[in-house]
Amino acid sequence: MTQEARPATVQGDFTRDNTFDYLGVRARMERRGDRFTMTLTFAEGRQQVFTIDRTVGSRRIEQYLSQQDGQYVRLPLAYDLVNRRWMSLNGSFFYPDGDNYFQHQTQWDANCVFCHNVKAQPHLDARTRRFATEVTELGIACGACHGAAAKHAEQASSPFTREWWRLTDARDKQIVHPEKLTSERSLMVCGHCHGQRVPQPMDRIQEILTKGDPYNAGDDLAHFYTPVGRETKIGEFSFAARFWNNGAPRLTAYEYQGVLRSPCFIKGEHGNRINCLSCHSMHAGDVRGQIKPENRTDKPCLACHQQYQPPAKLAAHTRHGADSIGSRCYNCHMPRVVYGIMSFHPTHEISVPDPQLTASQSVPNACNQCHLDKSVNWAIAASQRFWPRRFAAAAPSQDEIFNLPEGPRALFMGDALTRAMAADAMGGGGPMKVDPHWVAPYLLEAFSDNYPIVRFFAAQGLANYNRSLLKPDYLAAPGARQMALAQWWASYAASRPQTVSLADKLRARRINVDIEVGE
Amino acid sequence: MSLLFQGWVSVAVWMAVGLLLEGLIGYKAPAYLDDPQRRELFRLAHAHGTLLGAVLIVAALSASKFAPPRAAVLALRVGSVMMPVGFLLAGVWHPEGDPGLGIWLVPPGALLMIFGAAAMAFSARNKT
Numbered sequence: 160m161t162q163e164a165r166p167a168t169v170q171g172d173f174t175r176d177n178t179f180d181y182l183g184v185r186a187r188m189e190r191r192g193d194r195f196t197m198t199l200t201f202a203e204g205r206q207q208v209f210t211i212d213r214t215v216g217s218r219r220i221e222q223y224l225s226q227q228d229g230q231y232v233r234l235p236l237a238y239d240l241v242n243r244r245w246m247s248l249n250g251s252f253f254y255p256d257g258d259n260y261f262q263h264q265t266q267w268d269a270n271c272v273f274c275h276n277v278k279a280q281p282h283l284d285a286r287t288r289r290f291a292t293e294v295t296e297l298g299i300a301c302g303a304c305h306g307a308a309a310k311h312a313e314q315a316s317s318p319f320t321r322e323w324w325r326l327t328d329a330r331d332k333q334i335v336h337p338e339k340l341t342s343e344r345s346l347m348v349c350g351h352c353h354g355q356r357v358p359q360p361m362d363r364i365q366e367i368l369t370k371g372d373p374y375n376a377g378d379d380l381a382h383f384y385t386p387v388g389r390e391t392k393i394g395e396f397s398f399a400a401r402f403w404n405n406g407a408p409r410l411t412a413y414e415y416q417g418v419l420r421s422p423c424f425i426k427g428e429h430g431n432r433i434n435c436l437s438c439h440s441m442h443a444g445d446v447r448g449q450i451k452p453e454n455r456t457d458k459p460c461l462a463c464h465q466q467y468q469p470p471a472k473l474a475a476h477t478r479h480g481a482d483s484i485g486s487r488c489y490n491c492h493m494p495r496v497v498y499g500i501m502s503f504h505p506t507h508e509i510s511v512p513d514p515q516l517t518a519s520q521s522v523p524n525a526c527n528q529c530h531l532d533k534s535v536n537w538a539i540a541a542s543q544r545f546w547p548r549r550f551a552a553a554a555p556s557q558d559e560i561f562n563l564p565e566g567p568r569a570l571f572m573g574d575a576l577t578r579a580m581a582a583d584a585m586g587g588g589g590p591m592k593v594d595p596h597w598v599a600p601y602l603l604e605a606f607s608d609n610y611p612i613v614r615f616f617a618a619q620g621l622a623n624y625n626r627s628l629l630k631p632d633y634l635a636a637p638g639a640r641q642m643a644l645a646q647w648w649a650s651y652a653a654s655r656p657q658t659v660s661l662a663d664k665l666r667a668r669r670i671n672v673d674i675e676v677g678e
Numbered sequence: 679m680s681l682l683f684q685g686w687v688s689v690a691v692w693m694a695v696g697l698l699l700e701g702l703i704g705y706k707a708p709a710y711l712d713d714p715q716r717r718e719l720f721r722l723a724h725a726h727g728t729l730l731g732a733v734l735i736v737a738a739l740s741a742s743k744f745a746p747p748r749a750a751v752l753a754l755r756v757g758s759v760m761m762p763v764g765f766l767l768a769g770v771w772h773p774e775g776d777p778g779l780g781i782w783l784v785p786p787g788a789l790l791m792i793f794g795a796a797a798m799a800f801s802a803r804n805k806t
Contacts, residue, residue, distance in 0.1 A: 321776055442774065 354415020411499025531566030586620015692727025760787030
């Protein structure tokens with residue numbers, strides 16, 4: 160949500176814990192009357208003061224926009240609303256440690272503006288390359304899902320009209336209602352922002368940057384945009400790293416692509432397929448995820464797959480106890496393998512888990528998301544035993560690395576996103592709570608990762624398991640991090656040589672991929 | 679049923695409703711606390727029911743000073759029921775952002791109360 164920065168809207172701590180040291184720069188965030196500022200003091204003593212004019216985000220992290228010479232710029236620091244601390248945006252992206260303080264400072268008018276507001280018109284001046292942005296509604300508001308609604312609002316100002324509409328279930332309300340669209344069009348309303356996209360055709364970008372986004376809720380999204388896929392490129396820039404090797408999205412804001420790839424969608428009847436509203440509800444339930452409590456259960460899946468309603472049938476299907484986490488539909492068919500804003504989320508590619516994909520394509524599998532202490536080959540053998548018809552031809556990997564427990568293997572051998580995901584799962588962020596004595600040494604070793612975001616999840620996990628020690632700061636200077644680690648290792652000294660040895664062996668086969676998160 | 683009796687019954691009933699609302703707050707009933715529209719409508723029902731009951735008592739006491747027109751008394755009797763009951767029903771079930779259908783009892787109830795009060799005023803003036 161984009162908001163004007165006012166005392167009633169700003170949630171970051173501008174008065175007490177309001178300094179943040181990072182890369183040799185001291186930032187001080189202050190409130191002066193009703194105004195908010197961010198002052199950066201560089202090592203050489205130079206100061207730079209930013210006035211905070213707008214905020215973006217209100218649930219996970221709060222980002223700040225400053226108007227610089229008439230243009231809105233996203234500042235390099237944000238406030239982590241979950242952990243109540245200041246952070247550098249370098250710590251939320253998949254980039255290794257570096258020395259560029261302003262690495263993720265970007266221009267709001269050209270990018271964020273389209274999905275964090277309603278009907279943005281950037282008014283880019285082709286000659287001066289300057290924006291004069293206007294938005295219909297600041298923040299994600301009614302128009303994002305219901306389209307242009309001035310006529311509707313005018314008519315609805317009469318209580319008699321409103322009552323007539325209700326009593327007659329009138330169709331002609333001059334507004335888009337996503338529940339009354341076909342499932343495909345309804346999906347597009349959300350997919351417009353929850354499905355990173357490129358203009359169709361590409362040169363439409365000029366129209367978008369001048370007149371604004373041509374799409375309105377209810378339109379055919381494909382007429383204006385093509386969803387980004389693993390193969391998409393813009394010039395030399397490739398989107399491949401934002402997807403797993405089998406093409407499944409691994410970042411949030413790609414949920415549209417995930418659903419389009421799901422058998423639940425593909426096999427559905429045209430016009431009446433699964434869509435966002437099958438599970439999500441915009442005007443009810445928890446604002447985090449916008450899901451009604453009952454839809455956090457098996458209920459939405461059982462709406463179509465009624466045959467698994469009886470506990471005995473469910474247990475026979477899952478080969479897990481009917482009441483266990485292994486029998487919750489989403490734990491197996493929507494594992495938490497998608498990163499977005501400091502947490503991992505269920506994939507929206509609803510599919511059958513296949514542990515072979517981990518060995519062949521480095522795609523994480525749902526089995527080892529819980530069975531972190533078991534190997535991929537163990538999962539392949541189990542899938543063959545439990546579901547022989549589907550996995551009759553499955554074969555274990557000949558690579559002995561896949562005989563190692565998958566949690567530590569992914570934590571040290573995977574790319575940065577895989578490592579962060581493993582740290583999150585091992586740290587208790589997922590459905591499985593692992594033995595802290597087994598997992599803590601691995602998380603400690605993971606805290607020496609050169610990607611801050613991997614350290615973030617390792618630190619979260621350590622703090623989950625041992626509250627008697629100070630949670631290490633994933634953005635602290637290297638020396639401070641080592642000091643914090645020394646205290647922790649003292650508690651797990653016996654496990655250290657074995658852990659470090661395994662980690663070094665796995666790191667030797669690591670592939671590093673830089674990913675800039677699209678959110 | 680005499681006007682005085684109806685007045686006191688109304689006061690008693692709607693005061694009891696007030697006690698019930700306090701209980702809903704005390705026991706933190708989500709169905710009441712989490713629905714601002716329902717809270718407002720129930721409070722309006724309680725307040726209007728009690729106060730309009732008091733109006734009926736005053737009207738009944740006035741009858742000893744002058745003879746009120748039958749139409750005025752009937753309007754006050756019916757209006758003092760329609761208004762609080764309308765608010766109450768409108769809050770029991772309502773669509774998002776608007777009161778429920780029961781709210782349509784309120785405007786005619788209010789008109790009846792206004793008519794009854796005006797008729798009482800004219801009657802009082804003619805008597806004096």
